[in-house]
Structure formats: structure tokens, C-alpha cells
């Protein structure tokens with residue numbers, strides 16, 4: 465199966481938030497009370513009831529008009545996914561055959577490690593303390609439907625399809641993509657109108673160094689160390705042998721008493 | 722006169738075995754969290770959630786018992802003299818069959834080092850464990866670092882424990898009795914801890 469991906473051309477987004485609403489409807493996510501923070505952006509962050517949201521960036525320079533940038537934020541469906549890497553429970557977080565990152569709450573053991581493995585701070589936890597995030601509407605895709613958010617988008621900001629084709633088309637149109645190579649290639653590719661930092665995206669997203677060290681260095685070393693130590697002990701036992709208390713030790717004692 | 726002398730009193734032994742039991746509970750309940758590969762160990766506890774619960778209960782027990790164990794023996798553990806340095810330079814004589822006379826106190830230099838390592842590791846595991854207790858409660862950077870350190874010290878502790886168990890059982894016959902019943906033979910004491918033995922017989 466060819467790898468699927470989202471292509472999000474932020475220059476086309478009008479912040480209508482159809483995607484936000486469609487996702488909530490399809491996934492039957494409850495509405496949440498929130499407060500006005502002096503921006504049109506709402507709610508302010510992803511929540512267990514909000515798998516994607518439009519982030520508003522308001523820029524105004526001296527004497528110029530307000531510049532509005534909008535970006536649809538959600539799980540990036542990384543090929544080399546930190547969340548999958550740290551999750552101890554096989555199958556709780558997993559790559560679908562389309563190369564997207566879905567989850568099975570039955571297998572989630574509520575350890576909450578995935579949030580620390582994710583370079584984009586995406587996973588959230590519901591009231592049962594189980595993982596939640598955008599799962600790329602894997603239920604819809606398997607039935608040949610578009611993801612709900614893509615289906616609802618009136619401006620073609622959100623596209624979904626074969627990753628290669630999306631990349632080729634964007635390249636053909638002269639657009640530069642964010643996420644083409646990072647983390648084995650992201651499953652969400654952005655066309656941005658400014659530096660990644662402006663959108664609060666890491667310039668070079670990577671699995672956090674300490675998580676990499678834990679999983680790729682310490683873990684193999686641990687297994688090697690354990691069997692190595694047992695091997696060395698066994699070798700010592702049969703070559704040098706145990707430090708037996710000899711008869712002379714006892715005799716000397718008796719003499720001394 | 723008895724062949725034996727007393728080495729560890731009942732309190733010493735109980736504290737040591739509380740540390741040992743909680744260590745193995747932590748080991749078995751933590752393996753499933755350490756890596757995918759060991760996820761199956763959770764079946765020992767019924768379910769992963771229960772395994773995590775056991776880990777969270779055994780953690781503080783291990784921490785406080787380790788602290789107590791260390792404090793009870795700190796007087797015999799933290800001083801190193803010229804004999805200890807010789808012992809370390811010769812790896813305690815473990816590398817050859819030849820008998821080496823390096824007089825040692827109640828604990829030999831290796832045991833002292835392991836005791837000091839164990840308390841440092843217990844402190845690190847305790848502090849990082851507290852942070853990972855709720856992995857979304859603190860900053861991501863801190864929690865990521867804590868996860869890494871927790872894993873690293875677990876690995877070091879594992880290796881140290883394999884060595885400790887080997888040397889305290891089949892590697893040095895007669896040692897385990899001290900921890901099981903509190904007494905060792907005079908021959909053992911003379912061979913392994915001659916300075917301590919001298920002190921005891923001279924009263």
C-alpha cells in the first residue's frame with residue numbers, strides 16, 4: 465500500500481474551522497467550555513476532545529496592516545514516530561498500512577510516555593487516561609472515504625492522498641514543503657508562508673535526544689549488560705573459581721583461640 | 722567454642738531482604754515499561770495497570786529501605802584506607818586462583834563501592850521516579866531526561882546486581898549465610914574480613 469499523507473497549504477486557509485468542527489462531529493467529540501483570550505483562536509490548545517485546531521498567528525508591524533497566518537495543527541503522522549518508539553505496549557500506537565499513526569485505546573496502558581516521545585507535543589489523554597489524537601480517520605480511509613477534516617475543507621487547504629503524488633504536485637506548483645524528510649518524512653506536509661518558527665513548528669523536528677538515548681543506546685546496552693554480566697560471572701566461576709574457605713583458615717583459628 | 726561469629730543482626734537482615742524483595746518487584750514490574758521486548762512481564766501482575774501500581778508501591782519501599790540500609794552501614798562503608806586501595810588495584814584477587822592477603826574490614830572495598838553505588842542509584846531512581854510518576858505533570862524536557870536517567874541507572878543497577886548476587890552466593894561460599902542467619906564461620910571471617918575478625922575476637 466502506498467504511503468498516504470495530508471498536504472496542508474496554509475496559504476489557502478481562511479480559518480473557517482470547518483475541519484475543526486468536522487473532526488469533532490465524525491469522532492463524536494464533546495464541545496468544551498473555553499474562555500476568550502483576546503484572539504479569534506479557540507480553544508487555545510489541542511485537548512482530548514480536539515484532535516485538530518486552527519492556530520491563529522497575528523502579526524502587526526508599525527504602520528502596516530494586520531497579517532494573519534493560519535495553520536491546522538494535529539498529529540503529524542511521522543514515519544519515525546517518537547510516540548510509537550516510547551510506547552511500551554505494542555499495538556497501542558501503531559502505523560497503519562497507509563503509513564499513518566493510529567491507536568487502540570484498549571491496548572493503551574495509561575503510562576503517558578507518548579507525550580514525551582512526540583516532538584510536536586500532540587498526544588492528549590481522555591478522562592480514562594487513555595491516549596487520544598488525530599488518527600487520520602483510519603476508519604474512514606479503510607472504507608475509501610476522505611478524512612472528515614479534508615472532506616469538510618472548502619478551500620482545498622487540506623488535501624489527502626498518495627504522499628508521492630501530493631509532493632510531486634506541490635513541487636510542480638513551485639511550493640516548498642515542510643516535513644518532507646524530517647523523521648523519516650512526516651505524514652502531514654505543510655506549505656508555509658513564513659519560517660516554521662512563526663508557526664511554532666520546530667525547524668528541524670527530531671525525536672528528543674534523551675528519548676533517543678534511552679531507546680537506542682541504554683536499552684540495547686541494558687540487555688547486553690545483563691547477559692554480559694551473567695556471562696562474565698559464569699566464566700569466572702569455571703576459570704578462576706569461587707573463593708572457597710580452606711581448611712587452613714579454620715585450623716589457624718583454632719590455633720589462635 | 723562455636724565455629725561461628727555474628728555478622729549481621731536481625732534488623733540488618735530484615736532491612737536487607739526488604740531492599741532485595743522490593744528490588745525484584747521493581748525489576749519485574751518495570752521491565753514492561755522499559756521496553757516493548759519485555760511487555761510480557763506484566764502478565765505476572767495480572768494486567769499492565771496493576772504492574773504499574775506495584776511499581777509505584779514498591780518504589781518508595783525500596784527507596785526508604787535502601788536509605789535505611791545505607792545509613793545502618795555507612796560507618797563501615799564510606800571510609801577507604803590503603804588496604805582498600807590495594808584491594809581495588811588487585812580487583813580483590815578475583816582475577817587469579819592464587820591466594821592474596823589483603824586485610825579487609827567488615828566490608829571489603831568492593832562491597833563498600835557497591836554500597837555507595839547502590840545508595841546513589843536509589844537516590845537517582847527515586848528522584849527520577851517521582852518525576853515519571855505522572856509524565857505530564859512536569860516540563861517535557863525534565864520528564865524526558867528523567868526517563869533516560871531512570872533507564873540508565875536501571876541498566877547499571879542490573880549489572881551491579883548480577884555481580885553482587887554472584888559474589889555473595891556461589892562466588893564466595895559462606896557469604897550468604899551471614900545475610901540469611903546472621904553468622905559466618907570464623908574461617909570465612911579470617912579469609913574475607915581479617916581486620917574485622919581481629920577486632921571482634923579482641924572484643
Ligand code: SF4
Pocket residue numbers: 547550551552553556557567571572573574575576577578579594595
Ligand atoms: S499512554 Fe498509552 S499510547 Fe501512550 S505510550 Fe503509554 S501505553 Fe502507549
Ligand code: SF4
Pocket residue numbers: 538539540541542545546547548565581582583584585586587597
Ligand atoms: S506527531 Fe507526535 S503523536 Fe503524531 S506520529 Fe509524530 S510523534 Fe506520534
Ligand code: SF4
Pocket residue numbers: 486487488490491515516538597598599600601611612613614
Ligand atoms: S483526519 Fe480525522 S481524526 Fe484527524 S483531524 Fe482530520 S477529522 Fe480529525
